Amino acid sequence: MRAFEFLTEAKVGRELQHSEDLIVVNGSKGALDTLDELAIMAKNVDDVSVKWDGSPAVYFGRNEAGAFVLTDIAGFGAKGYDGKVTSADDLETMLLRRGKEVDDTRKQFAGSMKGLWDKFAQMVDPNFRGYIKGDLLYYSQPPKDATGDFVFTPNIVTYNIPMNSTIGKKIAQSQAGVVVHRYIDFNGNSTPIQLPMKGIKSQGPVMIQGPVTVNVLPSIDEAKLKSLRQYITGRAGEIDKLLNDDQLAADKMGDFKNIMYRFVNEQTDTGSFSQLNKKFLNWVNSDAKISAPKKAKIQEYIKSHSGAFEAVFTIIEQIMAIKDDIIDQIDQQTEIKASIAGKRGGEGYVKSNSNMKLVPRLHFTAANRAKTR
Secondary structure (H helix, E strand, O other), rough: OOHHHHHHOOOOOOOOOOOOEEEEEHHHHHHHHHHHHHHHHOOOOEEEOOOOOOOOEEEEEEOOOOOOOOEEEEEEEEEEOOOOOOHHHHHHHHHHHHOOOOOOHHHHHHHHHHHHHHHOOOEOOOOOOEEEEEEEEEEOOOOOOOOOOOOEEOOHHHEOOOOOOHHHHHHHHOEEEEEEEEEOOOOEEEEOOOOOOOOOOOOEEEEEEEEOOOOOOOOHHHHHHHHHHHHHOOHHHHHHHHOOOHHHHOOOOOOOOHHHHHHHHHHHHHHHOOHHHHHHHHHOOOEEEEOHHHHHHHHEEEEEEEHHHHHHHHHHHHHHHHHHHHHHHHHHOOOOOEEOOOEEEHHHHHHHOOEEEOOOHHHHHHHHHHHHH
């Protein structure tokens, strides 16, 4: 069974799971499947693509009547109003009406989105129906640096794209750029984008970029993988007992996995993912979101499963180390040069066959969390 098959029932985390979090989501099997997926990358990266750090998320296409629609994530999912606007003026008005104050930043954003309308409309044939979900890369053609690279920073990550590269040549012919991910029909069904796509033009004022597959085969330490696999297998029974959903529900600990997941993610703020098992209870006791009775129950639960608890965090740390090494190898060789605050590396990569993401948490996630705090 491939990893994507067991992710369909995941109740913890997000649609794309961090490789190291899959043990929390699905126990020992999640960890073993993760190792299988990472091992495959030494021989085949056909399903591994760049995880673009575009912003904002945009939706565009045509409604049932054939009218063109361009909106953002809030507008697309709006409940109290119709956010699937059908004119540039309506888009600007909708964006300006949000929030209590209309400052210069909001005015600039609304105006920039309005300026995209005609460009995006030209890319969608009149007979197209449904919506495309994507992330904006740039509102206007990016400037070039002294070496001739196109440079743009849509969110956290700065991209340097050589002018003579495949993507650079597409940027040179564009006035705006978007990376697209999913097609959404009128029933809300979502499927991955495959370009070229009928009804969506491949040339025009907007560079519509699909997944960019990497072509770097990372070197992976087989001995390290084997040793970790043996460690997981030897402790599978106790790990799965610790993370058993039915038992957690019976013990009124149904949110235990989500608490573990949140703990791991927030360790990004500390700059270290070492000795997680020793840090967890201190974190729990200091977390205002967890009630005093729940803190006591967590402490007792961990005490009764101490070996498995320690094993889970040992496995998380070791998978993260393997993942980070893979990311670093690909970062150094990929055509797309990504950096954050001058340091090489971007948001990481997506392994589409398993809905698994390889993200450098101490690099990208740390910068992203710092920006949103």
